[in-house]
Amino acid sequence: MIRVLIADDEDMIRTALAALLRLEPDLEVVGECRDGESAIAEAERLRPDVCLLDLEMPGLDGVDTAARILRRVPSRCVIVTRHARPGVLRRALGAGVDGFLPKSRPADDVAAVIREVAAGRRYVDPEIAADALSDERSPLTDRELDVLRAGARGETVAEIAASLHLSAGTVRNHVSSVLGKLGLASRQQATIHARERGWI
Amino acid sequence: MSGRTHDECHGRTVAGVSTSPAAAYARDVRVTWWYTVVSIMMLQVFGLFVWTLVLILNEPVATTVLYLVGAAGSVASAILLLVHYRREPLDENDATARRPVWPLVLAGVASAALAGGAAGSLLLGVVLSAQALCLVRWRAGVRLRLVVMLTLVIVAGWVIEAHLNPEGYVAQVLGMGIFIAMLPPLTATSLWWWDIVRELDRARRAEGRLAAAQERLRLASDLHDLQGHHLQVIALQLELAEKMMGRDPEAAVEQVRAARASVDDARRGTRDLAARFRGVPLPDELANAADLLRAAGLTVELLVDTEAGRAPADVLGPVIRESTTNVLKHGGGVSASLSLARHRGSWVLVVENDARAAASPVGDGAGLSGIAERVRTVGGTVDAAHAGDLFRITVRVPEEVPA
Numbered sequence: 001m002i003r004v005l006i007a008d009d010e011d012m013i014r015t016a017l018a019a020l021l022r023l024e025p026d027l028e029v030v031g032e033c034r035d036g037e038s039a040i041a042e043a044e045r046l047r048p049d050v051c052l053l054d055l056e057m058p059g060l061d062g063v064d065t066a067a068r069i070l071r072r073v074p075s076r077c078v079i080v081t082r083h084a085r086p087g088v089l090r091r092a093l094g095a096g097v098d099g100f101l102p103k104s105r106p107a108d109d110v111a112a113v114i115r116e117v118a119a120g121r122r123y124v125d126p127e128i129a130a131d132a133l134s135d136e137r138s139p140l141t142d143r144e145l146d147v148l149r150a151g152a153r154g155e156t157v158a159e160i161a162a163s164l165h166l167s168a169g170t171v172r173n174h175v176s177s178v179l180g181k182l183g184l185a186s187r188q189q190a191t192i193h194a195r196e197r198g199w200i
Numbered sequence: 201m202s203g204r205t206h207d208e209c210h211g212r213t214v215a216g217v218s219t220s221p222a223a224a225y226a227r228d229v230r231v232t233w234w235y236t237v238v239s240i241m242m243l244q245v246f247g248l249f250v251w252t253l254v255l256i257l258n259e260p261v262a263t264t265v266l267y268l269v270g271a272a273g274s275v276a277s278a279i280l281l282l283v284h285y286r287r288e289p290l291d292e293n294d295a296t297a298r299r300p301v302w303p304l305v306l307a308g309v310a311s312a313a314l315a316g317g318a319a320g321s322l323l324l325g326v327v328l329s330a331q332a333l334c335l336v337r338w339r340a341g342v343r344l345r346l347v348v349m350l351t352l353v354i355v356a357g358w359v360i361e362a363h364l365n366p367e368g369y370v371a372q373v374l375g376m377g378i379f380i381a382m383l384p385p386l387t388a389t390s391l392w393w394w395d396i397v398r399e400l401d402r403a404r405r406a407e408g409r410l411a412a413a414q415e416r417l418r419l420a421s422d423l424h425d426l427q428g429h430h431l432q433v434i435a436l437q438l439e440l441a442e443k444m445m446g447r448d449p450e451a452a453v454e455q456v457r458a459a460r461a462s463v464d465d466a467r468r469g470t471r472d473l474a475a476r477f478r479g480v481p482l483p484d485e486l487a488n489a490a491d492l493l494r495a496a497g498l499t500v501e502l503l504v505d506t507e508a509g510r511a512p513a514d515v516l517g518p519v520i521r522e523s524t525t526n527v528l529k530h531g532g533g534v535s536a537s538l539s540l541a542r543h544r545g546s547w548v549l550v551v552e553n554d555a556r557a558a559a560s561p562v563g564d565g566a567g568l569s570g571i572a573e574r575v576r577t578v579g580g581t582v583d584a585a586h587a588g589d590l591f592r593i594t595v596r597v598p599e600e601v602p603a
Contacts, residue, residue, distance in 0.1 A: 093495035093528075104467050106460075122496075124528040127471070130521045132492055137484040183226040 002118045005031045005046060007039035007065065008054035008080075013103065017052075020107035027111060036060030036068075043069045050114050054103075055081035055088065063088060067095040076117045080110070081128075087198020089124070089132040101125040138199040139181045147174040149200045152191050229401050236394045237282050240387050244278060244331060247380045248315075255319060267318035273311025274328045280304050281335035285391065288337050301336055308332025322364075323377055326357040330384035335391070347388045354381045422473055430466035434459050482513045482520075486538055489524040493536050496528055498553075503539035511540060511547045512597055515578055519571050519595050523551040545599050546580075552592040568593075 004027055008014035011034070018029045030046050033039040035057050043051055051069055055062035066077035078099030079092055092100055098117045101110065102125055113123045138145065150160040157175070161168045175187050184190050194200045248271040255264045281304050309329045316325020330350040338346060358377055441455035480488070483504050490502040505511075520538070527536055536553040572582040580597035 090492055090495040093492060093497075104464075122529065124525065126521075126525045126529070129492070129525040129528055133485050133488045133517075133521055133524060134480050135488050136480060137487055180227060180230075 001028050002026055002050060002114060003028050003030045003046070003048045004114060005029075005033070005039065005043055005048040005051045005075075007033040007036065007042075007051065007057065007062075009034050009057045010054070014054075017107060017110065021111055021114075024111045027114060036062070036065035039065050040068050040072070043073050043075055047073055048075055049118050051075055051077045052110070052114065053077060053079050055079050055084070063092045063095050063097065066092070066097050070096050078113060078117055078123075080105075084128050084131055085198060086132075086135040086196075089128055090198075093124075099123045100128055102127060136197050138194070138197065140178055140194070140199065144174050144178045144181075145194070145200055147171055148178065148187070148191050148194050151175075151187060152195070152200065154188075225401065225404065229397060232397045233286060233394060236390045240282070240390055241275070241278065243383055243386060245275060247383060248275065251319060251321075251324065251380075263318050267315050270311045270313070270315025270318055270328075274308055274315055274331070277304050277308035277311060277332055278335055281308065281332065285335060285337055305332050305336060308335075321361060323354070323357045323361045324380065326354055327380045327383055330354060331387060334384045334388040337391075337395075343388060343392065347385055350384050351381075354384065419473065419476075423470070426469045426473065427466065430462055430469070434462045434466070437462060479513075481509045482511050482516060482540065483508045485513070485517060485520055486540060489520055489538060492524060493527060498527070498533055499535040501535075501537035501539075503537075503541065505541045507542070508540050511549075512578065515575055515580065515597055516540070516547065516549050516595065518574065519549055519582075519593070520551070522568070522571055523553075523593055527553045542599065543596075546596045547599060549595045549597075550592065552590060554589050554591070571595075 004021060006014055006018050006021075006029060008017070014032055014034075018032055021027050021029050030048055031042045033042050036053075036059050039051065039053060040060075051066065053062040053065050057065070060068070062079045062081070066079065069075055069077060076098045077096070078101070079097050080101055080103050081088070082103045084100075084102075089100060099113045099122065101113055101123065105113075105125070116123045140148070146164055147160055150163045151157075155163070157168050157171050160166075161171045164171070166174075175190075178190050179185065179187070182190055182193055184193060191200070252264065252268065252271070255267055281301065284301055284304065309332055312325050312328030312332065315328055316322065330353065333346065333350065358381060361377075437455050437459040441452045441459065444452040444455065486502060486504050486508070490500045493500045527533055533553050536551070538552075539548075539550045541548050568582070568584060575582050575595055575597060578597055580595060583594040583596075585592050585594075
């Protein structure tokens with residue numbers, strides 16, 4: 001019996017999926033959660049074999065949730081998503097996620113992926129992989145991305161400089177180089193641009 | 201998609217990283233500005249410098265110092281006026297970013313008066329004052345009239361000055377006079393030219409936004425048609441299933457299955473619609489593949505020809521997608537290598553990994569056979585080989601792919 005925990009904030013989808021998975025003779029849905037925080041708590045309590053996590057959840061997203069669960073519990077994580085944003089597959093693989101598939105797959109396929117993953121294999125849906133391969137590449141250097149990341153919450157140049165151990169002038173140079181490369185006018189625009197494309 | 205146009209997404213590839221044409225244009229526009237500024241300031245500074253030499257040779261030190269103070273003030277006000285000019289919005293109705301420019305112009309005129317007075321030249325004073333006036337962004341039509349008027353004033357000043365100092369003046373100042381008298385009109389034309397460049401740049405941006413907006417409208421209408429059609433079909437199939445449920449459960453189930461297939465069709469159609477906006481150059485796709493495989497814990501070697509942007513992406517792209525997906529899907533590998541090179545008139549793509557391709561129970565994608573077919577239609581070859589734990593796929597496509 002494979003014990004499965006499901007986390008999805010969309011009640012209709014979660015309950016329907018749970019009902020369909022319960023029909024599988026070798027799967028047991030042991031818990032249902034509506035957000036990442038409770039999924040982590042439930043995973044610690046129930047120690048499921050596989051956690052099926054929705055990518056788009058309020059608060060922690062599926063990948064962050066998976067990363068924290070995997071640090072605490074010897075479980076395996078599968079992410080389901082309606083729309084994989086750029087960079088998310090790379091982030092998920094880096095976090096140790098074992099399965100990644102679109103929500104549109106029939107429950108039979110989801111069950112098959114849960115079995116695959118429970119058996120220690122990995123499953124990345126071809127559609128999601130194809131999308132990830134056509135992500136727009138970042139023209140920015142690692143250092144420039146660091147600067148954007150350090151300033152993502154509206155930090156001042158001085159604060160960015162302090163957190164990266166750089167001089168304020170160097171940070172300003174990086175910022176102007178970023179704006180030149182992206183053809184944008186402000187650091188805020190550059191941050192949004194980079195975040196939309198999954199670069200930071 | 202953000203507000204960027206389709207065209208801009210592809211970008212051009214330099215050393216494996218795409219820089220968008222938008223960024224290149226922005227740089228060109230900046231360069232044009234600096235060219236304008238440097239040419240204006242060079243002329244002014246050079247003119248003032250030569251006049252300084254004349255003064256040092258002929259006048260007492262105090263006069264020269266006084267002149268230098270005026271000249272420095274004139275240069276400083278010109279620089280500040282140029283900074284102001286650059287920051288001012290093009291749009292005349294946008295008053296928010298507009299700051300008063302008159303204090304700078306006044307300072308420029310005062311400095312001009314000081315320099316002209318010290319040098320004992322009416323012409324110099326008039327020219328430097330005119331220069332300050334020419335550095336203001338005048339409304340359309342005003343600038344031309346102003347420049348014509350200022351030029352007339354300068355010529356008048358020059359004639360008067362020539363009459364007041366009949367001897368020696370011609371030899372010493374005539375050459376300088378022509379040079380310095382040209383300054384304001386040249387400044388005005390340079391800035392006028394810069395305004396045109398800025399206006400063109402703005403038009404280009406507006407065009408990009410317009411194209412993006414039109415594309416969005418088209419997408420919205422396509423999406424509406426597509427979904428409308430599929431939803432109607434699904435509704436009919438479900439209605440039929442509902443009516444048949446009592447009489448013929450078997451047929452009802454058949455209709456439900458058909459409805460599910462329609463849902464799949466709708467989803468695929470939507471995806472194809474969205475795919476219209478995707479697609480990156482081949483080198484970017486290879487770099488993305490390497491990133492993904494590294495994120496999955498593999499050691500990845502990536503070798504890409506510098507000209508790889510010219511390789512046929514529609515043929516080789518699917519190969520990269522299929523083989524990357526396979527490596528990711530089955531997992532278990534520790535290393536992979538991707539290389540795209542030119543060899544004897546062919547593009548050669550080699551993907552190598554150490555994980556044995558295991559059959560997967562879910563989904564099978566287009567698969568290798570689909571790829572091979574596509575490659576053959578352009579006169580290429582596909583070679584897949586197992587050697588121990590190593591799996592290698594080699595694809596050769598002629599450099600000149602028939603259209």
